[in-house]
Amino acid sequence: MTKTNKIGIIADEDFASKHAPPYPHPIFLSYETPLRIKSILNFLGEKNIFLNERIIKIKPVSVEESILKLAHSQYHIDSIRNFSNRGFGILNEEIFITEDTYELAKKAVGGTIQAIDSVLKNDVDQSFALIRPPGHHALREKASGLCIFNNIATSIHNLRENQQYNKKIAIIDIDAHFGDGLVQYFYDDPSVLYFSVHEFDFEEGDIGFIDELGEKEGLGRNINFPIPLNTTDADFLEFLDILEPVLNEFTPDIMIIAAGFDLYFADPVGNGKLTSLSYFKFTERMLEIANKICNGKLVFILEGGYSLIGLPHCVFAVIKALLGESYEQPIFEKLKFLTETEKESISKIKIGLKKLLADHWTCLK
Numbered sequence: 001m002t003k004t005n006k007i008g009i010i011a012d013e014d015f016a017s018k019h020a021p022p023y024p025h026p027i028f029l030s031y032e033t034p035l036r037i038k039s040i041l042n043f044l045g046e047k048n049i050f051l052n053e054r055i056i057k058i059k060p061v062s063v064e065e066s067i068l069k070l071a072h073s074q075y076h077i078d079s080i081r082n083f084s085n086r087g088f089g090i091l092n093e094e095i096f097i098t099e100d101t102y103e104l105a106k107k108a109v110g111g112t113i114q115a116i117d118s119v120l121k122n123d124v125d126q127s128f129a130l131i132r133p134p135g136h137h138a139l140r141e142k143a144s145g146l147c148i149f150n151n152i153a154t155s156i157h158n159l160r161e162n163q164q165y166n167k168k169i170a171i172i173d174i175d176a177h178f179g180d181g182l183v184q185y186f187y188d189d190p191s192v193l194y195f196s197v198h199e200f201d202f203e204e205g206d207i208g209f210i211d212e213l214g215e216k217e218g219l220g221r222n223i224n225f226p227i228p229l230n231t232t233d234a235d236f237l238e239f240l241d242i243l244e245p246v247l248n249e250f251t252p253d254i255m256i257i258a259a260g261f262d263l264y265f266a267d268p269v270g271n272g273k274l275t276s277l278s279y280f281k282f283t284e285r286m287l288e289i290a291n292k293i294c295n296g297k298l299v300f301i302l303e304g305g306y307s308l309i310g311l312p313h314c315v316f317a318v319i320k321a322l323l324g325e326s327y328e329q330p331i332f333e334k335l336k337f338l339t340e341t342e343k344e345s346i347s348k349i350k351i352g353l354k355k356l357l358a359d360h361w362t363c364l365k
């Protein structure tokens, strides 16, 4: 059967050149650099992705400040704009500001809105926003964890308040880190399911634990699936045993993936041991589920992912799966230490989480 789905890719050279960490600076070092997008776009170019007639390149447009205000305090917006106008600034240990930051962060929100809109309007079937800075840690009141504005939360608020769109939305967050920013927006919202799989330090304690289930009307619709540090391809997709039945029962109108790739084995920030094959297989499963429950409406929004060697392969793997094509992982990923298993501790998490969710989901009773 010939595949006919069309995939929108939101891409812009600005993301590959602007908002660079302020080197040389005596105290600042960051992996959130324009080279992330540059390495992706170069690789996709080498692979002729943009020559494929089923790939539709979409140029992102910056949003007005009024859109940011749907999800952020005036003080937060003003401080980012003022720092940018001044030309530089360090907001906290992870947030640097350059003269381009305010405009680029607004464009990241714009690109996220377009990725979602293009799918909802049927211009394309699926989409992938290759944007930065990332968004899932950004809080209403402040920037956090490399994130300036919360791209996904702002886009959902825009749908709700400016487009009379009130249907159910599922966010699946696969970034190595727990999306604490996203959680604060939707913790009591029954119309948004937030499912996060993230690395978790079981010895030191961490955030994003299994008993953070949401509150009020949203109880049961915040699902955290923490995985051990060093999880490999062998176990990564175990969370689907919970996510898949929950999605079938929730029946969202659209699925949004907070697509961080920092669980990749060579990532300098995350502690996972995944290869690009996990992201290929994950995308295949998400597409299959989306085709079954929401007419294939599936959107990827780039979050973290800092290995300049691995990130392009991970993004390429996602696009190959969306195209319904086969995927051959690069030879340098075929290493023995990437096949170890953590089955026992992951199955404990699964059992504990199922027990907690049984009161809220018929499929898990």
Ligand SMILES: [Zn+2]
Pocket (backbone or CB within 6 Å): 175, 176, 177, 260, 262, 304, 305
């Ligand atoms: Zn991350």
